[in-house]
Each structure stands twice: as C-alpha cells, then as structure tokens.
Amino acid sequence: xxxxxxxxxxxxxxxxxxxxxxxxxxxxxxxxxxxxxxxxxxxxxxxxxxxxxxxxxxxxxxxxxxxxxxxxxxxxxxxxxxxxxxxxxxxxxxxxxxxxxxxxxxxxxxxxxxxxxxxxxxxxxxxxxxxxxxxxxxxxxxxxxxxxxxxxxxxxxxxxxxxxxxxxxxxxxxxxxxxxxxxxxxxxxxxxxxxxxxxxxxxxxxxxxxxxxxxxxxxxxxxxxxxxxxxxxxxxxxxxxxxxxxxxxxxxxxxxxxxxxxxxxxxxxxxxxxxxxxxxxxxxxxxxxxxxxxxxxxxxxxxxxxxxxxxxxxxxxxxxxxxxxxxxxxxxxxxxxxxxxxxxxxxxxxxxxxxxxxxxxxxxxxxxxxxxxxxxxxxxxxxxxxxxxxxxxxxxxxxxxxxxxxxxxxxxxxxxxxxxxxxxxxxxxx
Amino acid sequence: xxxxxxxxxxxxxxxxxxxxxxxxxxxxxxxxxxxxxxxxxxxxxxxxxxxxxxxxxxxxxxxxxxxxxxxxxxxxxxxxxxxxxxxxxxxxxxxxxxxxxxxxxxxxxxxxxxxxxxxxxxxxxxxxxxxxxxxxxxxxxxxxxxxxxxxxxxxxxxxxxxxxxxxxxxxxxxxxxxxxxxxxxxxxxxxxxxxxxxxxxxxxxxxxxxxxxxxxxxxxxxxxxxxxxxxxxxxxxxxxxxxxxxxxxxxxxxxxxxxxxxxxxxxxxxxxxxxxxxxxxxxxxxx
Numbered sequence: 001x002x003x004x005x006x007x008x009x010x011x012x013x014x015x016x017x018x019x020x021x022x023x024x025x026x027x028x029x030x031x032x033x034x035x036x037x038x039x040x041x042x043x044x045x046x047x048x049x050x051x052x053x054x055x056x057x058x059x060x061x062x063x064x065x066x067x068x069x070x071x072x073x074x075x076x077x078x079x080x081x082x083x084x085x086x087x088x089x090x091x092x093x094x095x096x097x098x099x100x101x102x103x104x105x106x107x108x109x110x111x112x113x114x115x116x117x118x119x120x121x122x123x124x125x126x127x128x129x130x131x132x133x134x135x136x137x138x139x140x141x142x143x144x145x146x147x148x149x150x151x152x153x154x155x156x157x158x159x160x161x162x163x164x165x166x167x168x169x170x171x172x173x174x175x176x177x178x179x180x181x182x183x184x185x186x187x188x189x190x191x192x193x194x195x196x197x198x199x200x201x202x203x204x205x206x207x208x209x210x211x212x213x214x215x216x217x218x219x220x221x222x223x224x225x226x227x228x229x230x231x232x233x234x235x236x237x238x239x240x241x242x243x244x245x246x247x248x249x250x251x252x253x254x255x256x257x258x259x260x261x262x263x264x265x266x267x268x269x270x271x272x273x274x275x276x277x278x279x280x281x282x283x284x285x286x287x288x289x290x291x292x293x294x295x296x297x298x299x300x301x302x303x304x305x306x307x308x309x310x311x312x313x314x315x316x317x318x319x320x321x322x323x324x325x326x327x328x329x330x331x332x333x334x335x336x337x338x339x340x341x342x343x344x345x346x347x348x349x350x351x352x353x354x355x356x357x358x359x360x361x362x363x364x365x366x367x368x369x370x371x372x373x374x375x376x377x378x379x380x381x382x383x384x385x386x387x388x389x390x391x392x393x394x395x396x397x398x399x400x401x402x403x404x405x406x407x408x409x410x411x412x413x414x415x416x417x418x419x420x421x422x423x424x425x426x427x428x429x430x
Numbered sequence: 431x432x433x434x435x436x437x438x439x440x441x442x443x444x445x446x447x448x449x450x451x452x453x454x455x456x457x458x459x460x461x462x463x464x465x466x467x468x469x470x471x472x473x474x475x476x477x478x479x480x481x482x483x484x485x486x487x488x489x490x491x492x493x494x495x496x497x498x499x500x501x502x503x504x505x506x507x508x509x510x511x512x513x514x515x516x517x518x519x520x521x522x523x524x525x526x527x528x529x530x531x532x533x534x535x536x537x538x539x540x541x542x543x544x545x546x547x548x549x550x551x552x553x554x555x556x557x558x559x560x561x562x563x564x565x566x567x568x569x570x571x572x573x574x575x576x577x578x579x580x581x582x583x584x585x586x587x588x589x590x591x592x593x594x595x596x597x598x599x600x601x602x603x604x605x606x607x608x609x610x611x612x613x614x615x616x617x618x619x620x621x622x623x624x625x626x627x628x629x630x631x632x633x634x635x636x637x638x639x640x641x642x643x644x645x646x647x648x649x650x651x652x653x654x655x656x657x658x659x660x661x662x663x664x665x666x667x668x669x670x671x672x673x674x675x676x677x678x679x680x681x682x683x684x685x686x687x688x689x690x691x692x693x694x695x696x697x698x699x700x701x702x703x704x705x706x707x708x709x710x711x712x713x714x715x716x717x
Contacts, residue, residue, distance in 0.1 A: 041715060041716075041717045042717055043717075080513070083513050083584075083585070086682070087513065087518075087681060087682070093682040093685070093686060094686070094689065097686070238715060238717075242711050243711060243712060243715070246704070246707050246708040246711045246712070247708050247712070249704040249707070249708065250701065250704040250705045250707075250708045252704070253697055253700050253701030253704045253705075254701060256697050256700075256701075257694065257697050257698070257701060260690060260693045260694055260697060261690075261694065263690075264686055264687065264689060264690025264691075264693060264694075265485045265687065265690055267686070268588060273588060273589050273590055273591050273593070274589065276585040276588040276589035276679070277581075277585075277589045286638070303447055303450065304446060304447065304450060305450040305453055305454060306446065306449050306450045306453050308446060320450075323446060327443050330439070330443065334436070334439075337432055337436060340432045340433070341432070341433060341436055343433075379463065380454060380455075380458040380463065383454050384451060384454055384455065384458075387447045387448070387450050387451040387454065388447075388451060390443075390447050391443075391444040391447035391448050391451070392444075394439075394440050394443040394444045394447070395440055395444045397436075397440070398436040398437060398439055398440025398441075398443075398444075399436075399437055399440040399441065399444070402433045402436065402437065421716050421717055422716055
C-alpha cells in the first residue's frame with residue numbers, strides 16, 4: 001500500500017533494472033524506508049524511537065553473537081567465562097558492557113516508544129494490528145532479557161531464575177510440574193542454563209521477525225502523527241528519505257551519546273552488585289530484585305497481600321501469591337485490549353483534556369511509583385505506595401479509560417496536518 | 431462485552447489492592463515493625479577518594495604495587511584471587527623479569543602433578559598461572575576459619591555497593607562493641623541488649639549485619655614494609671589494598687575510559703553534522 005502520490009522506484013542502471021525484474025528487494029527497501037514512503041511532515045522527536053529500538057536490537061544481536069563465541073553455558077564455567085571475556089578477550093569488556101547496557105537502553109527506547117503510542121493514541125483504528133504486534137514484541141523482549149540475565153550465573157541470575165520460574169508454581173494443580181518442566185529439574189541448574197542460553201540466542205531473531213510484521217502493518221495505514229489527524233493529501237507528507245532518515249540520523253547520534261556515556265563511564269550503574277558473586281544455591285541474597293526494567297511489574301506482583309475468599313468462612317478461592325502473578329501478567333496483557341477499551345475517536349492526547357489529566361497526573365506517576373517501589377524491600381511505606389499505584393494502574397486502563405472516552409468533550413481538531421503546521425487553512429479547492 | 435469484562439477485572443484487581451492496602455495499614459498499626467539493630471547502627475561508607483575515580487581517573491601504579499604487597503602479605507593468608515594471573519601484574523608497572531620473580535616467589539605454590547608418579551604435587555608459579563589459592567578447597571578454607579568461608583577477592587569491589595569505599599571503611603571499621611554509640615549518641619548494647627557480638631565474630635558497624643567472621647586484618651601500623659618508603663599506616667594500607675582490589679575487579683578500566691572519550695568525541699562530531707544535514711534538508715519545509 002501507499003498513498004497515490006508516493007514516489008515510484010525507478011531503477012536507473014542496467015544492473016539495478018536486472019535485479020528489480022528478478023528480485024525487487026531494492027524496491028521493497030525504497031518503499032519501506034526510502035523516498036517511496038510518504039510520512040506526515042509534523043512528526044516530533046518521539047517518532048525517532050521506533051528506529052532507535054531497531055538500532056538497539058541490532059546492537060544486541062551483533063554484540064551477542066560475538067559474546068556467544070566466548071561464553072560457556074555451564075554452571076561451573078559460565079561465571080568464569082564472562083570474566084574471561086572481561087579480562088582476556090580482545091575488547092571483550094566492551095562487548096560485554098555494551099550488551100549488558102544495550103539491554104537497558106533497548107528497554108529505555110521501547111518504553112518511550114510505548115509512551116508515545118499511549119499518549120498519541122497510536123493504537124487506535126486503523127493501527128490496532130501494529131499495536132498488537134508491538135505488545136507481542138515487548139513480551140518477547142522481556143522473556144529474552146530475563147533469560148539473558150541468567151546466563152552470567154551470578155547470585156542475582158540464579159535467584160532471579162528461581163523467583164521468576166517460581167511464578168508458575170502458583171498455578172493450581174499443574175504449577176509445580178510445569179515449573180519442573182520449564183527448568184528441566186527441581187531448581188535452576190545445568191539443564192535450565194543450557195536451555196536459557198539456547199532460547200536467549202533464538203528469541204532475538206523471533207523478535208526481528210515480529211518487527212518485520214510490525215513495520216509491514218505500519219505501512220498499510222502509514223505513520224500516525226502528533227495531531228492524530230489522518231493524512232488528507234500530498235501537502236501533508238514528506239518522503240521518508242531524505243527527510244526522516246536525516247532526522248533519525250540526528251536522533252541516533254543523541255541516543256548513542258547517552259549509550260556510550262553509560263557504557264564507558266558507569267557500566268555497572270544499572271546492574272546489581274550481587275551479580276558479581278558466583279551463583280550459590282545455598283546462600284539466598286538478602287534482597288532479590290530483578291533488573292530495573294522489570295521493577296514496575298515486580299511491584300505489582302508484591303502488592304497483592306490478601307487472599308481472595310469468602311469472608312468469615314476461611315475459604316480461599318485465589319491465594320494472594322497467585323493473584324499477584326495473574327495481575328503481573330495481566331498488567332501487560334491488558335495492553336492487548338487497549339484499542340477496544342479507549343473508544344474515543346480522537347487519537348492525540350493533545351485534544352483530549354480529560355484523558356490528558358488522567359494520563360499525566362495518574363498513569364505516569366503510578367508507573368514512576370511502581371518502578372521505585374519495585375526495587376525497595378517490603379517495608380510498610382513501600383507496600384502501601386505500590387498498592388495505591390497498582391490499584392490506579394488497573395483502574396486507569398480497565399475502568400477510567402472507557403468512561404473517559406465516553407464522557408469527554410474533545411477540543412476542536414485542526415482540519416489537516418498542513419493547517420496545524422502552517423496555521424493557515426487549506427485553500428478550498430484542496 | 432470487552433469493556434464490561436475489563437470493568438469487572440479492573441474492579442476486582444483494584445478492589446483487592448485496596449483491601450490489601452487496608453490490611454497493610456491495619457497490621458502496621460497493630461504490630462508496628464520493630465526497630466532493627468542494622469537500621470540504627472549500620473554505618474555509611476567513609477568518604478574516601480582514589481586516583482582512579484571519575485571519568486578521567488587513572489590508577490596510581492605505585493599505589494597498586496603497595497596494594498599488591500598488602501594483599502600478598504596480609505590478605506592472601508586466607509583470601510584467594512582466582513581470576514587474576516601473575517602475567518596481569520605487568521599492568522601494575524612490573525617488568526617481565528619482576529613478574530617471573532613474583533610468580534616464582536609466591537608463598538603458595540601452584541597445584542600440579544608429579545610427572546613421574548602422577549601423584550598430586552605443587553610447583554613454583556610461572557607468569558601464565560592464576561594466583562594460587564591459600565586453601566585447596568572450600569572445606570579446607572572453612573576448617574581453618576571457624577567454619578566461615580573467606581570470599582575470593584577478585585571481584586569484591588564490584589560485588590559490593592560502592593565497593594572501594596566500602597572495603598576501605600570495613601577494613602578500618604573494627605570497633606569495641608562495649609559502650610559503642612552511633613552518631614545520634616545512642617548506645618548499641620543499651621538499645622539492643624541481645625545484639626552482643628557472638629563469640630568467634632567481630633563487631634564492625636560497616637558490615638551488613640554488624641558482626642563479621644574476619645578478625646581485624648590490619649589492627650596495627652607497619653604490617654608491611656613498603657618498597658617506596660611510604661609509611662604503612664592502617665589507613666594507608668586499607669586505601670592501597672582497596673585500590674589494588676579495584677584494579678583486580680576492573681583491570682581494563684583505563685582502556686574503557688580512554689575508548690569512551692574517543693567514542694564520545696566521534697559522536698559529538700557525528701551528531702553535529704547529522705543535525706546540520708537535518709536542518710538543511712528540512713529548510714524549505716515547515717514542520
């Protein structure tokens with residue numbers, strides 16, 4: 001698909017003509033990220049983060065493939081092989097720190113990308129499929145990152161694996177057998193480490209595949225934009241190349257400056273010191289925490305403290321632990337239903353006064369609080385805060401958003417993107 | 431239908447969380463958390479600065495050599511340094527011959543086999559060897575140390591929060607528990623009479639649970655004689671060995687920092703050029 005005014009790929013030389021007739025791959029690229037893809041002219045810097053997420057995935061795959069050449073997936077050797085990479089492999093310290101912090105930066109750009117989608121209503125018709133694929137990518141990323149964190153076989157690797165696979169044992173009846181099936185044993189051990197390594201190597205390529213679908217689905221309706229108003233004509237768009245390739249180049253430079261600053265000058269800032277202690281199944285760390293990007297979900301898990309049952313009878317229907325696990329998965333799975341929960345026809349949060357209030361004063365603070373409390377020990381003040389924030393999180397998406405979309409009076413939308421940009425109404429003929 | 435189910439699910443989760451909130455508050459009021467001895471008497475790390483701090487910091491080679499001396503003459507009696515090889519000491523400014531001599535003269539020999547009989551034996555170290563451990567295995571280490579295991583020190587400064595300063599504070603942190611008061615002037619044994627250090631452990635308010643198995647390793651000055659004539663005070667030895675163990679944990683720190691500046695320099699130029707081409711290309715488009 002494309003808009004009728006999209007530039008057509010015209011191969012010039014004999015070779016490019018020959019290739020185009022047999023395998024039109026250059027044509028595909030031209031139409032995907034070249035001059036053949038018309039994009040709204042008013043995208044702001046939040047629209048850089050899709051490309052940046054792609055770059056982050058490439059960084060992870062390239063550094064990861066080289067790391068795998070030196071890594072040894074064994075409970076006796078994994079920790080030392082990582083230290084061998086840090087000490088004796090040429091530039092190994094760089095590969096390892098880039099991969100370790102690359103995961104964090106991948107999540108940072110993806111969280112900003114998701115934030116963009118949430119605020120500007122990018123999940124709404126006709127872009128629901130892009131959103132669904134995006135949430136799928138996010139879930140795959142979380143699984144990949146978790147398994148990657150286990151590989152160095154430090155204390156947090158081991159105990160993180162213990163805790164996270166422990167979620168499955170909360171499932172009634174089949175829980176414990178399921179957990180043993182996943183781990184290949186009663187506790188994280190050689191079998192678990194080997195399969196985590198295998199899957200950690202596989203999943204990025206699955207993610208790359210789903211990203212192709214994500215971009216394909218994007219090219220059907222074309223990119224959204226900060227006004228949320230659909231493209232009406234050629235004057236509303238510019239060709240992706242050179243306009244957005246240039247802008248993405250600038251965004252990439254800024255992203256890499258942050259990435260390099262952390263990787264080279266504070267490489268362990270986002271990690272946990274306990275992971276420099278080799279895994280010891282006999283010694284539980286005082287305080288098991290996941291990587292920072294899982295903290296909001298970890299806080300939701302821990303926020304459920306009372307069993308659900310029939311009052312005064314002592315009959316428990318759902319235990320607090322199981323409810324925490326369900327809620328933690330539910331907090332991500334509910335995003336799949338977002339296009340049908342938010343029924344407002346207006347996409348951009350700019351033109352939704354009520355939505356905007358709940359978004360900025362409700363959702364964003366609750367996520368900040370959950371991230372903060374997720375890393376704290378279970379003292380009363382942190383539990384109370386995460387219970388309030390988690391209650392708001394679920395209420396926001398499942399209760400408030402459907403009601404807001406119904407009762408809200410949106411502001412007047414501009415007639416077109418060009419009008420919003422130039423401030424001049426379009427000539428009547430256009 | 432989707433919205434109805436969502437509404438009910440949302441009501442359930444949020445409701446259970448608010449019930450939990452009430453429960454948390456009620457139980458916090460009914461049974462307030464008891465103050466813990468760690469909360470009141472665990473000390474923050476002492477302020478200490480090293481030559482290698484900051485994005486421009488480089489290791490002080492003289493200090494690392496002094497730290498190696500403290501490690502080899504004091505710490506190495508109990509603590510291993512398994513991830514470091516003798517050849518790595520070249521980075522501390524030693525010549526090839528000095529490294530060879532260090533390896534050969536190391537107090538513990540390297541485990542090996544007798545080439546004639548195949549029986550376990552030991553031989554003097556060579557530069558390619560990793561530093562030999564003081565104990566043959568964990569059981570031997572525990573047997574010699576009142577059942578406590580002296581941790582390997584290769585990564586110790588990265589395995590603790592604010593590691594170098596923590597180590598420095600811990601080494602200087604041994605105190606007499608009787609009459610010990612914190613900064614607020616509260617006396618530990620009066621506030622927590624049960625918290626008396628058990629026999630075999632040693633009171634150190636910089637240690638996580640205040641009682642550490644290791645006896646004060648640098649209880650007095652001049653445990654080592656520095657080759658460069660530096661006075662071996664307790665603080666000097668603690669600081670030197672903390673710097674040395676920062677190097678063992680992060681031997682490539684200097685390469686990392688200099689590569690970082692090169693990468694940042696390149697990226698600044700790249701980003702400025704990218705910004706200029708962005709502005710040029712968009713010059714005729716209002717956006």
